[in-house]
């Protein structure tokens with residue numbers, strides 16, 4: 001799993017590639033919380049188009065990101081969900097909780 | 111592994127997807143020989159862009175195709191080789207024996 | 221594990237009976253970086269057993285969550301403990317038709333699972349964690365925890381035509 | 396196989412010694428449709444061991460060809476015979492730097508391999524077949540066939556910085 005950050009205007013776009021599971025979800029969590037809490041970005045956009053699998057610990061990291069964004073008054077946005085990540089959010093009844101867009105253009109225009 | 115045939119002018123294009131190994135190379139061999147021997151096509155074009163792996167039994171099937179094409183005076187052309195299929199042909203010193211093109215347009219224009 | 225030693229006296233395992241053929245066994249340590257190896261092996265195996273891509277993803281999710289739980293709860297994060305994954309092919313006849321299925325057995329040597337703790341939390345609470353059991357049960361036809369000698373055994377079963385684990389592109393999955 | 400039974404008396408295997416830690420064991424039948432499962436498991440495992448994509452492909456090729464040979468030559472196409480694949484992590488120090496490597500052991504219960512027949516044919520002849528050994532030897536640093544009790548053991552070794560098994564996009568691989 002690789003995660004890298006791009007700054008576009010007042011947003012941070014985080015590009016993730018590989019799979020998110022128990023072996024690396026703490027890293028996803030740390031990166032999300034750093035962007036949302038420490039840096040005063042107004043929006044964190046998570047690009048999941050390169051992610052084919054997210055387990056429940058990865059989902060937990062996303063939920064922590066969502067909570068942190070609510071606390072800090074910033075936005076936390078997802079785009080590019082492949083089948084399995086979309087399904088796991090759906091099964092966990094969390095899909096509707098997140099702002100989800102198809103692609104980067106839509107996410108950035110939101 | 112799936113293999114399907116398209117007829118374009120006097121050529122047959124065979125689209126393969128999946129991996130070619132000992133479990134299915136006899137099927138590749140059979141399809142190739144049927145096109146090259148039984149049907150009087152002037153050119154058989156093998157689309158390997160959907161193939162990530164070919165083992166030595168798959169390479170053997172391609173060599174049989176090549177021999178059959180020489181016997182029947184038709185042409186046998188490959189395109190869309192991914193890294194591993196390209197490497198295995200190179201290791202086997204067979205890459206230069208085959209007519210290899212990057213994509214379908216080039217293969218059909220050849 | 222004795223599981224194995226007991227089953228392989230002569231060093232040769234023959235498929236025991238029809239309708240339940242041994243397919244694959246994986247043995248690994250309780251290191252989270254090995255989760256991707258299990259997923260990598262199961263994906264083509266389940267495709268071979270003619271599960272749909274959707275069912276395949278559901279099975280992989282269930283096994284991955286179950287192994288993660290073993291690593292965290294049975295072994296408390298220790299990285300060098302043994303885990304075994306067995307895959308057997310199942311067949312059953314329903315309405316005169318033969319249905320393909322898979323039985324996946326997970327073994328660990330941790331202390332006996334306290335089954336009163338095996339509770340999937342209500343999904344209404346929105347908080348991180350506590351989703352694993354929910355995912356496992358929602359993905360498989362049958363989920364059974366059992367103590368077998370000094371081992372924990374988790375038995376997961378799914379048939380290709382089951383109604384579980386599929387959640388289409390639009391509909392929310394019912395509980 | 397007795398290989399396992401002998402090594403696992405108490406049902407628990409601990410990593411035997413540092414620098415050579417057991418990573419993964421696969422047990423399967425001699426059915427060609429299971430080749431894709433081995434490749435599926437090895438790919439993420441070799442990535443984890445920090446092999447380059449090119450080295451990863453070379454290792455997968457070698458193991459796939461070796462298992463295919465066991466299915467064809469050791470078991471003569473019988474589909475239900477046992478095969479075991481062990482992956483161990485290796486480390487060596489070269490010029491003060493630690494190098495990662497992998498040892499892959501393949502076991503089968505076929506008749507003893509006639510080592511005089513283990514000959515890679517000259518590549519000058521253009522004919523189908525006879526490429527397996529060439530591919531195996533060209534992909535790994537070390538390839539060793541050995542009779543171990545009533546089992547055949549093939550030992551494959553590769554280090555991450557080896558010069559084998561890489562053939563760049565342009566150059567022909569030297570023999």
Ligand SMILES: Nc1ncnc2c1ncn2[C@@H]1O[C@H](COP(=O)(O)OP(=O)(O)O)[C@@H](O)[C@H]1O
Nearest residue numbers: 289290293294333337338339349350351352353
């Ligand atoms: N393999 C296991 N061994 C022991 N306890 C387990 C195991 N799997 C689950 N549990 C128990 O069930 C509870 C719920 O598990 P789960 O739904 O996966 O959520 P979480 O692991 O995040 O708590 C765990 O907190 C644990 O107490």
Ligand SMILES: Nc1ncnc2c1ncn2[C@@H]1O[C@H](COP(=O)(O)OP(=O)(O)O)[C@@H](O)[C@H]1O
Nearest residue numbers: 464465468469508512513514524525526527528
């Ligand atoms: N695992 C094995 N057991 C017994 N014999 C083997 C094994 N692997 C290879 N051989 C022998 O080595 C020869 C060369 O093998 P290989 O280069 O893979 O080509 P092929 O399998 O197409 O003949 C085989 O024909 C066989 O006689």
